[in-house]
Amino acid sequence: MFGRxxxxxxxxxSALFSLExxxxxxxxxxxxxxxxFISRECKVDIDNNAMEFVELVDYCANKCRxxxxxxxxxxxKRLNDMAGDFHQLFYAYP
Incomplete structure (x- = not known):
């Protein structure tokens, strides 16, 4: 489900990045x-969802160039701010 x-x-x-x-x-x-929103969904099952989420963030970071x-x-800057939250999340759930 999370993959979809x-x-x-x-x-x-992709649509947002293609806009003028x-x-x-x-x-x-x-x-x-x-x-x-996606990061909150990822928190539900962090072990199985983390990589897909990281790939989505990577895609956004590359497209923003x-x-x-x-x-x-x-x-x-927004992604950097979010990274602090994710760092805490990953260490909160060992």
Whole structure:
């Protein structure tokens, strides 16, 4: 089930990244909200879902490079902020 959610999320991210960059803050907000939602789903079964989630984040990080410096740096900051939460999550569940 989680794999299908990640594939769907990947398609949503792909569509968001392909949009014109007229209002990148909305795109960044939507990608961030999507990743937060998926991360909460990942917490349910972290052992089986972590790799798929990491692959989705990696996909987003790679796609943001095409968005220009401002877009990429803003999304990178959001991903960096989220990384602290994930670090705590992985060490909270040994």
């Amino acid at each position: 959610v990640c594939k769907f999320a990947s398609r949503i991210c 960059r007229t209002d990148s803050s909305v795109q960044i907000d939507l990608v961030t909200l999507l990743l937060v 095409d968005g220009g410096i401002t877009f990429c740096s803003t999304l990178a």
